[in-house]
Amino acid sequence: MLRLGLTGGIGAGKSEVSRLLTGYGAVLIDSDRIARDVVAPGTPGLAAVVAEFGPEVLTGSGALDRPKLGGVVFGDQDRLRALNAIVHPLVRARSAELEAAAGPESIVVHDVPLLVENGMSALYDLVVVVDASPETQLDRLVRLRGMTASQARERMAAQATREERRSAADLLIDNDGPLADLEPQVQEVWRELTARAAARSRAGRAAEE
Template sequence: MMVGLTGGVGAGKSTVAALLESHGAVIIDADAIAREVVRAGTEGFDQVVAEFGPGIVGPDGELDRPKLAALVFGDDAALQRLNGIVHPLVGQRSAEVMSKVSADDIVVYDVPLLVEKNMQEGFQAVVVVEADLQVRLGRLRERGMDSDQAQARMAAQATDEQRRAAATDVIENSGSREELATQASRVWERLVEVRANRR
């Protein structure tokens, strides 16, 4: 059973993914795969450097992700060029990971741009994680992202309303970790029920 997990930057998708994994979900993290396919030495790395220049390579020999993000967020054409390189590679790697899961697994595909890429049709359920704007901005500040960068990143993503329209389940993550865990448990129970009804 395929479940899409999405939410705006800073909403807490990764935390929800970890909670669902603790219940038995198999997690496929699109962001982690996107980082993997552009590591130094990969075809993706070579393509990104060819497209954006050697200035985006950091002192460690890997892509300087903040510098690359500053280049593409707020520049639609540059973002499309980057996505044109990364997304097909993510698709290939995701398919490899998927080939190893069993038919009985609930696979949660953590994908930030699920709604933006109109991918919801490919899932039996879509879980959307939301949080208040100020909570999200606070989390992003803790990650070292300034307010302008954070707002540019948010502006490039779908709105809460657009994500909600695609959702089968919404998890609100502005409160405590305990409240979040309770909501994640409820969603997991519902997913297990949906899987049982599909057999």
């Protein structure tokens, strides 16, 4: 198994890279999706969040009110740490279950938005960073996601810098241009990943002989 950590700043295009890699045969483990699943209604995760933050972080239907919770933790490091202490262990446990089910020959892509911010590079065999300039990120967030420029800049400022992400990369994908320029780069990354996975498999078999 080859374990890949995929990350990138908000608006850099990481989700499109995930989609392409999955199409080539990668097993995707999406930490954002798992983070939503572990606090779905009826889960122990949601019960723990309510115990910590109060029932006011629920919607009328009993689901987690993400904007309201975000308003509580955004800008308050103590409250953010309290939330992370609940959610992160649940995400790690579920990710481990999914990875174990993938099979020993798989290329497993962990889509982790805050990989650099949380110092997680050492958890993976390789780190792939999807890179875009701050100007491109801002344009996409405003034009495609409907954020105001101020909202977009706040989100970007809360993440690692471009330089910090680039310094963590074993492989870098430049997504500063049009979508047509992205797929050839992802294909090249996939060739690199399959070559490394095959070499690792051969080394493992040799060690067993």
